[in-house]
Amino acid sequence: MELMKAIAMRKSTRSYKSEQISDESLNTIINAGCAAPVGMGAYNSVHLTVIQNSDLLDKITAVTAKVFGNPNMKPFYGAPTLVIVSGKPNEKAPAIEVANAACIVENMSLAATDLGIGSVYLLGFLFALSSDNDLLKELSLPEGFVPAAALALGYPTEPLTKEKDLKQTIQINTIK
Numbered sequence: 001m002e003l004m005k006a007i008a009m010r011k012s013t014r015s016y017k018s019e020q021i022s023d024e025s026l027n028t029i030i031n032a033g034c035a036a037p038v039g040m041g042a043y044n045s046v047h048l049t050v051i052q053n054s055d056l057l058d059k060i061t062a063v064t065a066k067v068f069g070n071p072n073m074k075p076f077y078g079a080p081t082l083v084i085v086s087g088k089p090n091e092k093a094p095a096i097e098v099a100n101a102a103c104i105v106e107n108m109s110l111a112a113t114d115l116g117i118g119s120v121y122l123l124g125f126l127f128a129l130s131s132d133n134d135l136l137k138e139l140s141l142p143e144g145f146v147p148a149a150a151l152a153l154g155y156p157t158e159p160l161t162k163e164k165d166l167k168q169t170i171q172i173n174t175i176k
């Protein structure tokens, strides 16, 4: 798919089929994430955790529902794959782990769109996950790494077909 078409077709998918994506598609998406720019080229300061274990996804869902006081909350919208992007905070570059994670997530999301796979950038549930040390340990993150962003992946219940108009939706001032 042409890049501008993938950009126009990408959207947040919030309803998924239970069918798992193939390992081949997952690898393509992960490789797109790994090609993203990372501050100072420090690829060893970022880490990806792929979760396809429904028990762990259910545990994270339960903790999130509890923290947000909404028993019906489905933070992953039924997506069968979750990729958590973690990073190592650097006091000399505040929030760099979040900035790195955003680049990685967007690359993965565009690659998923190219494959007809739905995705949604997720931040909300990380607040709940990060407040539960036992659950956090289940991610087996390297020492000093914290979750910074996540992407849910799966086949959308409604196929991605609509291309949005590419127009200036963000306020701009131009200085010439």
Ligand SMILES: Cc1cc2nc3c(=O)[nH]c(=O)nc-3n(C[C@H](O)[C@H](O)[C@H](O)COP(=O)(O)O)c2cc1C
Pocket: 010, 011, 012, 013, 120, 121, 122, 123, 124, 125
């Ligand atoms: C930093 C960031 C955090 C987000 N967190 C969530 C989230 O926790 N849950 C969710 O459903 N969508 C989340 N989104 C998706 C946005 O709501 C969505 O991208 C935006 O409304 C535009 O819609 P679109 O992605 O369909 O173009 C997040 C997006 C970004 C960039």
